[in-house]
Amino acid sequence: MHVALTGATGFLGLRLVRELLARHRKVTVLAHAESGGALHRIMRFYELTDAPQELTAELADRLRIVDTDLTQPQLGLSAAAYRELADGVDVVWHSAGNIRLDDDPARLRRVNVEGTRNVLALAAAGCREPVVHHVSTAFVAGARHEGVVYEDELDDGHGFENTYERSKYEAELLVRAWAREHRRPALVLRPSILVSDVPPHPELPEHPLQFIDDMLQTVLRGVGRPQADGAPLLVRLAGHPRAHLNLMPVEDTARVMVALGARERSGGVETYHVVHGHDVPIGTLTAVMERLAPVRVEVVAQRPVDASPLEAATDLYPGFTPYLHHRRRYDDTRVRCALGASPSRHRVDLPYLLSGVLPPQPEPASLLSGGSASLP
Numbered sequence: 001m002h003v004a005l006t007g008a009t010g011f012l013g014l015r016l017v018r019e020l021l022a023r024h025r026k027v028t029v030l031a032h033a034e035s036g037g038a039l040h041r042i043m044r045f046y047e048l049t050d051a052p053q054e055l056t057a058e059l060a061d062r063l064r065i066v067d068t069d070l071t072q073p074q075l076g077l078s079a080a081a082y083r084e085l086a087d088g089v090d091v092v093w094h095s096a097g098n099i100r101l102d103d104d105p106a107r108l109r110r111v112n113v114e115g116t117r118n119v120l121a122l123a124a125a126g127c128r129e130p131v132v133h134h135v136s137t138a139f140v141a142g143a144r145h146e147g148v149v150y151e152d153e154l155d156d157g158h159g160f161e162n163t164y165e166r167s168k169y170e171a172e173l174l175v176r177a178w179a180r181e182h183r184r185p186a187l188v189l190r191p192s193i194l195v196s197d198v199p200p201h202p203e204l205p206e207h208p209l210q211f212i213d214d215m216l217q218t219v220l221r222g223v224g225r226p227q228a229d230g231a232p233l234l235v236r237l238a239g240h241p242r243a244h245l246n247l248m249p250v251e252d253t254a255r256v257m258v259a260l261g262a263r264e265r266s267g268g269v270e271t272y273h274v275v276h277g278h279d280v281p282i283g284t285l286t287a288v289m290e291r292l293a294p295v296r297v298e299v300v301a302q303r304p305v306d307a308s309p310l311e312a313a314t315d316l317y318p319g320f321t322p323y324l325h326h327r328r329r330y331d332d333t334r335v336r337c338a339l340g341a342s343p344s345r346h347r348v349d350l351p352y353l354l355s356g357v358l359p360p361q362p363e364p365a366s367l368l369s370g371g372s373a374s375l376p
């Protein structure tokens with residue numbers, strides 16, 4: 001069985017490559033031609049995450065890199081290269097995407113909607129009738145704040161919090177229509193917000209929560225540092241006091257996805273919520289902010305009318321702020337029935353989240369000298 005994967009250089013894609021290579025001798029990487037250097041970036045990921053050297057050394061032989069542009073017809077390949085690619089695969093994993101929540105709608109649609117259309121066309125063209133494994137998001141549920149979201153649901157009745165969600169929703173509609181039209185099975189995998197405790201590194205894709213740090217640093221540069229007395233600056237953020245978000249470790253996500261992908265297909269479209277068993281309360285997210293910058297965060301019911309320049313500027317990433325109102329949960333019964341276990345092996349708490357967004361801390365002198373240490 002031969003598999004091809006889009007988005008292999010991404011935050012999730014790198015982990016999917018690793019999981020797929022644990023099951024398949026060779027994997028075709030449909031790399032983003034414009035960015036280049038896919039093999040080197042995958043090798044650096046292996047090195048930076050302490051993979052055994054022999055695995056890293058094998059990558060050049062086990063990965064076939066095909067430079068593509070998903071936004072182009074035939075993925076930007078020549079007719080001959082496209083035909084050869086299509087006829088050589090049994091499974092197409094589609095993880096590439098634009099995850100900037102409030103990017104220009106046309107740019108988001110080009111990658112997330114038209115890109116998916118082009119990947120589906122590749123699968124339709126293949127003589128081995130490849131199956132499609134499409135990476136969607138639990139956030140296709142849109143602007144619904146409460147209740148339980150089930151895996152089979154897909155509707156736009158609540159509207160969307162941002163353009164990204166809408167584009168992913170439209171992409172899922174395309175997958176469903178493709179499966180009906182071609183009578184092919186498809187797997188739709190909906191992770192929640194992906195996180196990791198691997199510390200940030202310039203050669204690794206940015207952690208999705210890194211924007212919190214970027215935003216706070218930008219804001220503080222703009223409005224100046226804290227008062228002379230050293231007291232943290234107050235930031236009132238509009239949200240719900242009992243809001244919670246589902247944050248799923250990216251390593252577990254890839255493991256669960258590939259395990260689901262290895263199961264016998266039942267026909268039609270199977271949709272799975274790849275989510276953590278426990279949500280993270282809003283207080284943990286505000287604690288992350290308070291550790292990243294000299295601020296004190298208070299969650300308030302509505303955006304303050306007398307917002308300080310700092311508070312006004314924290315809305316620099318408006319696509320995310322509505323999530324501070326969310327109290328909904330994602331039902332993942334189908335994943336649990338399929339795999340029979342809790343999908344995540346990690347506890348997602350403050351220390352976990354901080355290690356994924358803070359630069360690696362030097363070892364404290366007390367540890368080196370054998371003294372007792374406390375958590376940073």
Ligand SMILES: NC(=O)c1ccc[n+]([C@@H]2O[C@H](COP(=O)([O-])OP(=O)(O)OC[C@H]3O[C@@H](n4cnc5c(N)ncnc54)[C@H](OP(=O)(O)O)[C@@H]3O)[C@@H](O)[C@H]2O)c1
Binds near residue numbers: 070115
């Ligand atoms: N991150 C999350 O929290 C999250 C949550 C739920 C669902 N998801 C979904 O998971 C998938 C992967 O997300 P991610 O976090 O891995 O995103 P990411 O780190 O931004 O990676 C995106 C990937 O897509 C590739 N790509 C972008 N435009 C392309 C194009 N025109 N042609 C070919 N490849 C292109 C990128 O290639 P280069 O880097 O080489 O340019 C990169 O490999 C996406 O479908 C996303 O919607 C993500």
